[in-house]
Amino acid sequence: MFRSTLVIFFALSSVCLQADDMAYAGVNRGPFGITDLNSGAFSSAGNSGQTLAGLAVANGSICATSYHAGSTLYNVNPSNGALTSIGTTGIDVDDFGSTTGGMWAVDTSANLYSINPSSGAATLVGSTGLSLGSWRSLSNNSATLYFANGADLYTLNTSTGAPTLVGAFNGSAEEGTLLFEDGILYGGDNVNNTVDTINIVTGVATLGAASGVGAQFWGLAPYPVPTSGSPTPEPASWALFGLGFAGTLAARTRRRKNTQAQTRSS
Secondary structure (H helix, E strand, C coil): CHHHHHHHHHHHHHHHHHCCCEEEEEECCCEEEEEECCCCCEEEEEECCCCEEEEEEECCEEEEEECECCCEEEEECCCCCCEEEEEECCCCEEEEEEECCEEEEEECCCEEEEECCCCCCEEEEEECCCCCCCCEEECCCECCCEEEECCEEEEECCCCCCEEEEEECCCCCCEEEEEEECCEEEEEECCCCEEEEECCCCCCEECCCECCCCCCEEEEEEECCCECCECCCCHHHHHHHHHHHHHHHHHHHHHHHHHHHHHHHC
């Protein structure tokens, strides 16, 4: 009994650890769907009807803003990409993303704003002081706010807007979107048309699989979307749970055998 249970849990843990990371993807001119971040495969779900400045997550929902003039905050239907207006931001959004603590936007003058997820209202945080590169993006789903600007990766201080250079991506990589999932920072590389992994210590991007989106990345959001107050367990957590359960079962089995042995001897 114990051996078979242990085998099952190790098998489940192995499957979880090897499972590919998935993400919702917003693409140039509106296509929306789910992409495999490891293989690059893309499955279309619908169309938002416009190019978005990025995707973000707040209160268990996917949000997006329109790109540049008259930027509006939207709720995104994960089933088909349809947009429902929440409110106007009052700024020209160039890049849009989120951390685990809020939603953020960089405008066309490279200023950082916090975005109210209920109304869309933008509050100025401060200037990044950067000149915007050819491809830019804010990260999604990380405690740290990352900013891809041209060939470089930065972190942005969400209290002041001040940037800190992490490092250059190296090569020709430029990321049109960033997503932190299962401890990995992924980038939608719009120069090489690949899904890259990015070293958050050095900034170096490792080119990944060729993207199947058929166009340029403009937003990534975690799949499934984390619900407020109940984060999705990471694969390693499932593995630890399995090991813990197996250990408990082993202890009970040993106690049962010891009890049976004592009964026989008496």
